[in-house]
Amino acid sequence: MINKFQFIIIFFIFLTLLIVHDQYAADKASDYISKMTLEEKIGQIMFIGFQGNSLNSKNMNHLKKINPGGIVFYRRNFEDASDIPSLISIIKSITKNHYLPLFFAIDQEGGIVHRIKGEYYKPPSVPAIGAINSAEITREVGLSVGNALRDLGININFAPVLDVPIDLLSSPMSRRSFSDNPKTVARLGTAYIKGLQDAGMLSTAKHFPGMGRTHEDSHHTLPR
Template identity: 35%
Template sequence: MHPGQLLFAGFEGTQIPEDLAGLVREGRVGGIVLFARNLRGPGQVRDLVAQLHGLAPGDTPLGVAIDQEGGRVQRLRAPWTEWPPMRRLGERDDLAETVRVARALALELADLGIDLDFAPVVDVDTNPHNPVIGDRSFGREPERVARHARAFIEAMQGAGVAACAKHFPGHGDTSEDSHLALPRVDHPLGRLLEVELVPFRAAARAGVASMMTAHVLLPCFDPHVPATLCGAAIELLRGEIDYDGVVFGDDFEMAAVAQHFPPREATRRALEAGVDALLVCSRADVRDLVLAELEALPDAVLESGQRRMAALKRRFAGGRLRGPGAPPYPEHARLAAQIADQGVGST
């Protein structure tokens, strides 16, 4: 497996740029991340995703990923179903309903050939002033978040789309947005184990295909580097939480990393810390620097990530589940409206 298979990249516009298309053809990029800026309508999206899969070498399927959480973070909007935020599911606390939402969401993605959803958010939203998590979380109680995360993951993956639990080891008690700054969480490890890490343990037990790290500084692990670059944090995930799936580092263009570490240094630190795969969601220059560093790293640093990525792709990648369906999805729309309109259900 080429080292670039550990890189997922994004692009501007509604057509893949030729330089990125060339990297996909050569097997030097492992996946493409789609954003609203790439998506114009059902026909265009279906054709784009089919083109992306068609570019990949025959023996190396391409992963196509998206952030389709519900609420304020969903790249596919009408005529696809617009889902309420996951907080609503946590408030209603009906696991069967969460399962129905996850299955429906997965079906709409699979119909397009999208293999991986960077969802659900399993952060525990303990800070009411948090500018970036809020209602993206299932709630403020660890066990509630954990049980809905597990139901969501099992249902989504049962429908054939890989899930991603984020943002390890917890972005719920921050007062800053890691897109703009480097947040700091001063909790001791004991508190993390009792609160923030409970849903990640549940996600691991659910067999979640991937997790995503938070660009958050936790002095209990390391006072100098964010969790994405921190070996102690990833060791906890692999050991205490017993997780052996793919670990993605969040977008390297976010200020929490980009303002403190050059792209090549951040790449080396992340892979040496135990992160498996990296996201560069916009800039071609950053993407190319990350790729150059991946290609320069020794095999010993890459092997575990390559093994995990190969396993994820064998199970999910390549758009194999693309179905005949197309939006709108009336049954899904009724479900979304019911959840949004009825508020808190019985527990």
């Protein structure tokens, strides 16, 4: 059994290694960035999509030219979930000379917004999760969604929705939000994000600056 002095020594060794690792990662990132052209740096802040369910020569040239930070998949890009890994493999081969690996993202919120079809990939709707109002169940849903997406090669889920609709009857966000109670949204949203992270996924809290107060769907018109 280690004594107090040994524990302190081990703690400081661990802390030193952690600091060195963080500095190495920061230096590596700075080195990558210093080698990029302005166009490549601009590309790194972009997520782009493409039309169709295959990569034609136009799409491939587009990828090479823009050098995006990430790719977002839509329902139009695949017939079935099993198509996604091969798409990702092709995209990686096209961008293999880029300095940084790509992010691969998708909107898999659950309910009315889920790009991947099939019962295994269909999460419960966000309002249904909110009605149960359990942080642990919400975390488990996030974990399940994250595991399914990770197995396909996706590493970012554009979820959860953290908007707070002011009117559940007329707000377009009422079918995509946990609740009209800000505290409930914060608690369940945090749990969902934790579940995604436990699966090794990145999450995206949305929408900013907030769409809960609008009565209009921003996909079709400019909210006021």
